[in-house]
Amino acid sequence: MTDQPLLELDKLSTHFVTARGTRVVKAVDEVSLTLRAGETLGVVGESGSGKTTLALSIMRLLPTAARIVGGGLRFAGEDLLAKSPSEMRHIRGKRIAMILQDPMASLNPLFTVGDQVAEPVRVHEHTGRRGARERARSLLKAVKIPAPEQRLREYPHQMSGGMRQRIVGAIAMSCEPRVLIADEPTTSLDVTIQAQYLKLLRDLQKEHGLALIFITHNLGIVARMCDSVAVMYAGRVIEAGPVRTIFNAPVHPYTQALIESIPRLGGGPSRLTAIDGQPPDLASLPPGCSFQPRCPRAFDRCREEAPGAITITPGHDARCWLAVK
Amino acid sequence: MSVSTAAPSPAPAVGLPWVSRLAAIRTEGFPTIPIVILLVLVFTAAFAEFIAPHNPEVGSLSQRFKPPAWVAGGSAQHWLGTDHIGRDVLSRLIFGARVSMIVGFTAVIFAGVLGTALGILSGYFGGWVDQVIMRITDTWLALPALTFAIFLAAIVGPSEWNIVIILGAVYWTRYARVIRGEVLSIKERDFVRLAIVAGCSKTKIMRQHVLPNVLNSAIVLATLMLGVVIVTEAALSFLGVGVPPPKPAWGLMLADGKKGLMAGYWWLTVFPGVCIVLMVLSANLLGDWLRVKLDPQLRQL
Amino acid sequence: MTLLEAHDLTKHFPLRRGLFSKALGAVRAVDGVSFTIEPGRTLGVVGESGCGKSTTAKLVLKLEEPTGGEIRFDGQSLQSLDADGIRRYRKSVQAVFQDPYASLSPRMRVGSIIAEPLVTNEKLAKGEAKKRVAHLLERVGLPERAADLFPHEFSGGQRQRIAIARALALSPRLVVLDEPVSALDVSIRAQILNLLVDLQRDLGLAYLFIAHDLAAVAHMSHAIAVMYLGKIVEYGPAKTVAADPKHPYTQALFAAALPAHPDEKRDEIILTGEVPSPINPPAGCHFHPRCPHVMPRCSTEVPPLGVALGREVACHLYGGAP
Numbered sequence: 001m002t003d004q005p006l007l008e009l010d011k012l013s014t015h016f017v018t019a020r021g022t023r024v025v026k027a028v029d030e031v032s033l034t035l036r037a038g039e040t041l042g043v044v045g046e047s048g049s050g051k052t053t054l055a056l057s058i059m060r061l062l063p064t065a066a067r068i069v070g071g072g073l074r075f076a077g078e079d080l081l082a083k084s085p086s087e088m089r090h091i092r093g094k095r096i097a098m099i100l101q102d103p104m105a106s107l108n109p110l111f112t113v114g115d116q117v118a119e120p121v122r123v124h125e126h127t128g129r130r131g132a133r134e135r136a137r138s139l140l141k142a143v144k145i146p147a148p149e150q151r152l153r154e155y156p157h158q159m160s161g162g163m164r165q166r167i168v169g170a171i172a173m174s175c176e177p178r179v180l181i182a183d184e185p186t187t188s189l190d191v192t193i194q195a196q197y198l199k200l201l202r203d204l205q206k207e208h209g210l211a212l213i214f215i216t217h218n219l220g221i222v223a224r225m226c227d228s229v230a231v232m233y234a235g236r237v238i239e240a241g242p243v244r245t246i247f248n249a250p251v252h253p254y255t256q257a258l259i260e261s262i263p264r265l266g267g268g269p270s271r272l273t274a275i276d277g278q279p280p281d282l283a284s285l286p287p288g289c290s291f292q293p294r295c296p297r298a299f300d301r302c303r304e305e306a307p308g309a310i311t312i313t314p315g316h317d318a319r320c321w322l323a324v325k
Numbered sequence: 326m327s328v329s330t331a332a333p334s335p336a337p338a339v340g341l342p343w344v345s346r347l348a349a350i351r352t353e354g355f356p357t358i359p360i361v362i363l364l365v366l367v368f369t370a371a372f373a374e375f376i377a378p379h380n381p382e383v384g385s386l387s388q389r390f391k392p393p394a395w396v397a398g399g400s401a402q403h404w405l406g407t408d409h410i411g412r413d414v415l416s417r418l419i420f421g422a423r424v425s426m427i428v429g430f431t432a433v434i435f436a437g438v439l440g441t442a443l444g445i446l447s448g449y450f451g452g453w454v455d456q457v458i459m460r461i462t463d464t465w466l467a468l469p470a471l472t473f474a475i476f477l478a479a480i481v482g483p484s485e486w487n488i489v490i491i492l493g494a495v496y497w498t499r500y501a502r503v504i505r506g507e508v509l510s511i512k513e514r515d516f517v518r519l520a521i522v523a524g525c526s527k528t529k530i531m532r533q534h535v536l537p538n539v540l541n542s543a544i545v546l547a548t549l550m551l552g553v554v555i556v557t558e559a560a561l562s563f564l565g566v567g568v569p570p571p572k573p574a575w576g577l578m579l580a581d582g583k584k585g586l587m588a589g590y591w592w593l594t595v596f597p598g599v600c601i602v603l604m605v606l607s608a609n610l611l612g613d614w615l616r617v618k619l620d621p622q623l624r625q626l
Numbered sequence: 627m628t629l630l631e632a633h634d635l636t637k638h639f640p641l642r643r644g645l646f647s648k649a650l651g652a653v654r655a656v657d658g659v660s661f662t663i664e665p666g667r668t669l670g671v672v673g674e675s676g677c678g679k680s681t682t683a684k685l686v687l688k689l690e691e692p693t694g695g696e697i698r699f700d701g702q703s704l705q706s707l708d709a710d711g712i713r714r715y716r717k718s719v720q721a722v723f724q725d726p727y728a729s730l731s732p733r734m735r736v737g738s739i740i741a742e743p744l745v746t747n748e749k750l751a752k753g754e755a756k757k758r759v760a761h762l763l764e765r766v767g768l769p770e771r772a773a774d775l776f777p778h779e780f781s782g783g784q785r786q787r788i789a790i791a792r793a794l795a796l797s798p799r800l801v802v803l804d805e806p807v808s809a810l811d812v813s814i815r816a817q818i819l820n821l822l823v824d825l826q827r828d829l830g831l832a833y834l835f836i837a838h839d840l841a842a843v844a845h846m847s848h849a850i851a852v853m854y855l856g857k858i859v860e861y862g863p864a865k866t867v868a869a870d871p872k873h874p875y876t877q878a879l880f881a882a883a884l885p886a887h888p889d890e891k892r893d894e895i896i897l898t899g900e901v902p903s904p905i906n907p908p909a910g911c912h913f914h915p916r917c918p919h920v921m922p923r924c925s926t927e928v929p930p931l932g933v934a935l936g937r938e939v940a941c942h943l944y945g946g947a948p
Contacts, residue, residue, distance in 0.1 A: 046811040160900045161675075190674035191838055192897045195882035199896055217812050220884020224892075243888050254813075261816035263845035264886045265868060271823070272816035272845070278781045279811055515728040519792070522687050523743035524716040533742075537733035 004077065006211045007035040007058070007096075007179055012071035014050075014057045025282045027053040029235040030071065032309070037178065040205065040212040042226035042243070044219060044258070048279050050235040051215045055181050058213075059098055060088050076178065094124040097172035101184040103164035107156040113140075113167055114152030120174045139170040143200060162193035166200065173204060180205075183215045198225055219262055223247065228315075231255050234280045234290035237309075241316030251318040253295050289321070297322060356614045359607035366604055370423035377416035379403075382571040384411030390585065393592050406592040408581060414592060417573040418600055424574045425604065428488055429555045433547050435493030436554075440500025441536075441543045447501065448508025449531050458501065465498045471560055478566035485568055488561065492554050500546055507539045541619040548612030552605035559601055575601050629700065629800060629832050630663040630686065630719075636694030637681050641905065653904050655681040657856035658695065660931075663800060666826065668833040670847030670864065672840055672879065676904045677853040679836045683804045686834060687721055688712065699800075717747055720793040724805035726785035730777035736788055737773030743795045762791040766821060783814035790821065800832045807842065819846060840883040844868040852876045855904055855912040862937020872939045874917045911942065919943060 014028035027050045035041050045051040056062050058073065060080065073080040075096060083091065092098075100106050107116060117139055118132035127135065133152065140148035143166040156164055165185060172180055182201070186194040202225065205212055214225055222229055222243060230240040231254065239252040250256045260273035277294040280286070289306050292298040301321045309317040310324055369376060388411040392399040399406060405414040447458040465473075477491045511517060512535065520530050559576030561567030568574040575597040582593025636659075638652040656678040663669045671679045684690040686697060688704060697704045699715060707715060720743075723729050730739055740762055741755045750758070760770045766787040777785055786806060793801050803822070807815040819842065825831055837843050843850060843864075850867045852860040852875065860873040871877045881895040897916045902908060908915050914924035924942055934944035 046813060162900060190901055191840070191882045192674060192878055193901065195878075196896055199894075218884065219812070220886065223885045223888045223890065247887050258813060259886075261813060262886050263816075263819070263839075263841040265841045265844055265880065265883055270845075272820055274816040274820050275813040276817075278783065279813070515723040515725055516731040518689060519721060519723065519729055519789075520731075520742065521689060522716060522719075522721050523792070523796075524713055524746050525742070526746075529746065533734070534731050538731070540733075 005034040006037050006076060007033070007213075008072070008074040009033045009058070010072035010074075012054075012057060012073055013069050014053055014062065014066055015069045016053075016066045018065070023283050026235050026285075027066065027282060028057055031230075031232075031235075031237050032071075033230055033237070033240070035179065035211050035213060037211050038205070038209050039228065040214060040226045042222035042229045043213060043215045043232060044217065044222055044229060045215075045232035046217050046279050048234070048282055049232040050282075051232050052183055053235075054232070055098065055183050055213070055215055058181060059092055059096060061092070090124070093120045093172075093177075094175040095177050096179045096181065097175070097177040098181040098183065099165075099168050099172045099185050101187050103161060103168045103188070104156065106168045107164060109156055111155075112152065113154055113156065113159075116156075117152075117167060117170050117174060120171060124175045135174065136170075139174055140167070142173070142204070143167070143170045145170075160193075162189055162197065165189060165197060169197075169200065169204070173208070176208060177210070179211045179213065181213045181215070184217070186221070187216075187218075201225070219258060231258070234282060234285055236290065236319060237317075238291065238320070239316075239318040241312075245313070245316050251312055251316075251323050252291075252320045253297050253322070254291050255318075257296075289319070354614070356610050359610040359614075362603055362607040363611065366422050366607075367426060369419050370426040373419045373423050377413075377419040379413035379416040381412060381416040381420040381573045384408070384413070386411050390588075390590055392590075405596050406590075408578070408593055409585060412573075414578075414596055417578060418575070418596060421573040421575045421578060421597070422600070424485070424568055424572060425555050425558065425601075428485065428492070428558050428568070428574075429551050429604075431489045432492035432496070432554045432558070433550050435489060436496040436550065437500055437543055437547045439493060440497035441504050441539065443497070444501040444504025445508055445531055445535055445539065448505040449512055449527070449535060455505075459505070462498045462501050465495075466502070470495050471557060474557060474561055475564060475566055478561060483561075483566050483569045485572070488558060488567055492557060495557075496550060496554060499550065500543065503542060503546055504539050507542055508535055511535055511538050545612055545616040545619060548608055548615055551608040551612075555601065555605055555608075627665075627701070628662045629665045630834075631698045632659060632661050632682075632686075632695065633698070634695035635659045635682070635685060635692055635697060637678075637685055637690060638693045651905060654856050654907065655904055656685065656692075659853070659856070659858050660695075661851050661858065661861065663832050663834060664848070665799065665832050666830045667848040668826065668835050668846050670835045670837070670843035670850045671853060672837060672843045672850060673853035674838060674879075674901050676855060676901055678856040678904070679853050680804060682853075683721070683802050683834065683836055686800075687719060687802055688715065713747065717743075717796045718799045719802065720796065720798040720800075721802040721804065722786070722789050722793050722806045724809050726782045726789065726809060727777075729789045730785055732777055734776075735773065736775055736777060736780075739777070739788065740773070740792045740795055743792060747796060758795065759791075762794055765794065765825070766791045781814075782810050783817060786810060786818055787821065790818075790825070794825070794829070797829075798831070800834065802834045802836070804836045805838070806835075808837065808839065815842070822846065840868075840879055841886070852879065855902065855907045857912060857940065858931060858938075859913065859940045860937060861931065861939075866936045870935075872935060872937070872944060873941050874919050874943075875913050878918075911940075 010032050011030040012028060013026065013030055016025040016027050031054060033041065043051050043054065053066065057068055068081060114133060114136050117136040121127050121132045121135050136152055137148050140151055145151055145163060145166055186197055189197060198221065201212065204210060214221065216222065226243050228242050229246045230237045231252065232238065233254055239246065239250065239255045246255060247259060250259060257273055257275045261275065263272060275294055280290055286293050288303040292302040295302065307319045307321050309319055311317055312323055384407060388407050389409055391403050391407040393406045394401050394404045403413050403415065405418065407413055443458050447455045474491050474495050477494065478487065481487045517530060517534055520534055558567055559579065562574040562576030563580040565580065567576055570577060578597040579594055582597065585593045635656055637656040638654050641651050641653060659682060661669060671682065673679050681690065685692050699718070704715065737756070737759050740759045744750050744755050744758060759773050763770055763772055768784065768787055777788065780788065807818050810818060823846065826833060835843060835846050847864045849862065850864045851858050852873065854875050860867060860871065860876045867876065871880050878895045878897050881893045885892055895918065899916045910925045910927055911929050914920045917924065921942060929940045929942045931938045931940040932944065
């Protein structure tokens, strides 16, 4: 594994502009991240935090109302923002792959599983039909789908949710990408199926040296799967660092509250720590730090100035004035 | 996690702003012109007596087939000319608006109320009630609307009220179908289940929870049906089984005017035709806009 | 005295082809389930898709009628209730469902939504209803002026509070909570769970808490029932079941539950296969095809729910007396 990061985001910003141009929503606001081969990065956030927009920004698959307005995006040393649409097409699916939350929406109900799994191989590597079919079969085997030969001829609706999500995984892995972005892939799955699927992802990662970005609102997945974490709130990364550091010594009150609000299986306080208030409306953010209206420890500076990324220890940053108090 | 030290490259414009602007016009464009047209028509219909220069039903034979005022031979007395009996076209158009409006609106409301009620009952009760109502609807729908209307008109005889009832009877099925579909999905939703848990009776649920949620669709359907109903009424009048003469109706004017086309009396058909087109088009555009406006899923960010 | 008892509760949905043909088989959604709910206590029901927990909720709420077995509330069987009895039952048993966006009628104001059970059941004067609504809103932590607004003006967590306020309107004794926080953001879940705990303490409410999130269930419940394909496989006091699950399925569920810390140890029990469909459940013990401890008799004999080690388990590993 080289020391050079595989994926680098440097103050990347993506804004949504409403049709009349009157409102600007800063869905992703100066996000900086690095990802190395074999590493798993967890991006944690709730609805409206910007995590999905971040994923789409990396893939450059943004809807027409959104644009990357600033910052840098480099993959294996290459500048992704300078790529033409046809160059990006060669990167997407082949070198950076993505899996989404709802497998039924990711799969075309009118085509067989075999056709869909073979498609990226045929598009990117120009393999013939028979070769692609053989690849599809071995891919299904790799994601542990039983009776793969038979499955190739079936349609998505004939399979269970867990199996569909595996097929989506097979499609994503088909061209052996270096980076896999998984956006809430297990949210719609049953608990035991989720456990199977997470194990599958871990095995695939070990086998292929894959770098994985796992986008989720579930800190438990982060605890189990990730090497490092970035916590997003209102479009910004408010805390980032190695997973143990974040869980043991979180600095930002939002991170602390998130960790404490999860009910623990092995007993724990009878009253969970709750965060007051509601998630922010990105179209009308409060002045200063976007978390300050809900922060139990906010003080004057928080209301006036939005904090920049402050280094706590090397590798652990937080956007919080408490870090410099 | 360290901040990258690579120099940021200039951000290119990603995304196409003109596409999103076009989309916005389509969904946000307030239909001013259609609404103005419809309002003008309503106003004309309401105050026909005060606006129309002449009596629409009485003409003088010495004035027959006069062309519109701007054509040679026309006069300012009859802006849009006269018909084969010497009746003023403009006045007939104005009073005809009243007929079309009244017939159109009333028929649409009648069809709407009947169709919505049956759709709700059918969708909510399900079972044999649903089967019976739907089979009737299917049979009804299988009959071509115009033929059916003519058939009914031939039986009950033409009169303004009969036409309203006939149009209502022919077109309620469109509502029933659509509303029933919506009710089927509404009835599975949690708030209906919770209303049952709260102890509400079936009638109360249909009235309080189901009806308000299908009202949007019913209204949109009504504006779209307005066009259809008016065209049907015009067709019935054209065929002679609609509003009976000498009452002016645009369709009837078309029928009468048809005879004069070969002789070059174009104003007898063009003006009523334009009026029909304007009214139907405006109603359709309004309905289209309403449909988008009232559908929460299509509302913008 | 027990508030609610279910004995051998069964609900089969017949499968038919077309309108007039014979039944092809049945979906055995709930298959001989027995449990009790004590006043002021929470019974947590946990399980994955197809286990029958939502159908059980509907049976308790009398939204469906059982095909077998019975439910007794305050000692009286639900089947034998007349119209008056059903009305009284509905006043005592209310519900909060999963989707905060579908639970509230979009065209009614919040005040009317909360007042609806009151108005339907108690014929209150308008002023009186308004007062009660204001009181309920305060109880769930919403401002009084919320009554004049429409549901779409509120966030998911706030809507769930409105749903809870409505459930409390008739002062019920049991509230069925069907995945009440699953659709909410993580930071809001704790708010709602805390609110539910407070309400239970202040009002003496009993809860039937249904969820797939084991940790939330374990946190909230006094007793836990684990369901698999229509049957209860383990049932006992929450602390006992959560601390030391005995049924292999419960163990797998707990192992699959995500840790709260990276260093938290979990046994790695990864089940093979899919969650089977309730249309054609496996013979014998429904769980045997996926069970890591399967024995020959598991594929032929259905294990009865028997007492073992302080709780009830349906597993041949523990040959307890039923």
